[in-house]
Amino acid sequence: MGLNLNINRVIFSTLTKRVKWVDVPLTVSEILQIGGRAGRFGLYNEGYVTCMNKEDHTTLKEIFETNMRPPIGRRATLYPEKSHVHYVCENFPWLKFDDVLRSFVNPKQIDKDMEFSTPEMLEMISIASAIRDIPLSADDKYTFCSAPMRENNLDTLSFIQKWAVLVSQDQFVPLELDESTLAHLDLGKVETFHSIIQSYNYLRWRFPLFVDGHKCEHLLNKCAQIIQDEFDTLTLSNKEEYFRNTNLGTAVSDA
Incomplete structure (x- = not known):
């Protein structure tokens, strides 16, 4: 978040x-x-x-x-830590990991004057559903589910699912993205590309099997520059349109 x-x-x-x-x-x-x-x-x-x-x-x-x-008001938000999730997994081993996460979503009423709620955790649950049948420990699944990603993005989910399979098999996890494709993507796709790389960057500091650190940093910088350039272009276009509308309004008033 x-x-x-x-x-x-x-x-x-x-x-x-x-x-x-x-x-x-x-x-x-x-x-x-x-x-x-x-x-x-x-x-x-x-x-x-x-x-x-x-x-x-x-x-x-x-x-x-x-x-x-x-x-x-008297309302606060709680977020389950890894130890809380691990405790539920240990005591309810028949539950799938995504169902474990869902158990933390409902509001918790402590007394009539205080209510604690948990975030919807949509991103975490989406990842948990994608990797639910991959043989990873609860701790490792929690780590994967904590990776930053865009909600309900199937492209990102497919990458995370592939990475989880490789980790479960104790194999190296490469970053299989090509910089040359960035030149042909619109801003929305670049953001998806960036989200995938951010997730890889998050996980590489937690799993030594993620081996493309230098490539990851390079692509992160490249995506950030493209997004910044596009943002600057949008800002300039909005300013130009504003001044056009302002000049038009002045001309109409003068008339």
Whole structure:
């Protein structure tokens, strides 16, 4: 989720999310939570938030320009640690790993004044379902499920599934991606490409079998540069359109 990362910009590819195979709008709270990660921890002077679809831009701008009152309530979010998941796996060995993760999703009422909830963990559960029948330990499966990935992305899931099989067989895990394909991808596909490499980068620090560290770092930098260049182009286009509309409005008023 990027809670502890230094993030300069957040680009929404959509303002909806997939819930049980249906696209539903993100809530204002979810949009603020995701977009609010831009510029955290002080590494960057400012954080930038934008979106891919022009029709979403007005909605996004209105949300972030609205003065939000701080929420008042007695609700907190808990996230299961590896030890918690391991405990459930040990005591309920007949459960599949994705079912174990689902057991942590429902809200937990402690008393009438305090409620704890857990995140939906959609990404983790998606990975767990993909690797459920691969002979890995619960700890290793938890590590794979913690890899950063885009929700319900079949391309990324297929790579993680392949990597998990190789780890279960104690074989080296190469990064089978070709830099030359980047030149022919649109921004959405580049982001998917970047997500796959990020997942590989995360896992290579946890499994010595991931051997393409230098290639991984090179492709990460390459993807980041392409995304930055595209972002700069989009920003310039928006500025040019703004000034065109402003000049047109002035001309109409003068007339």
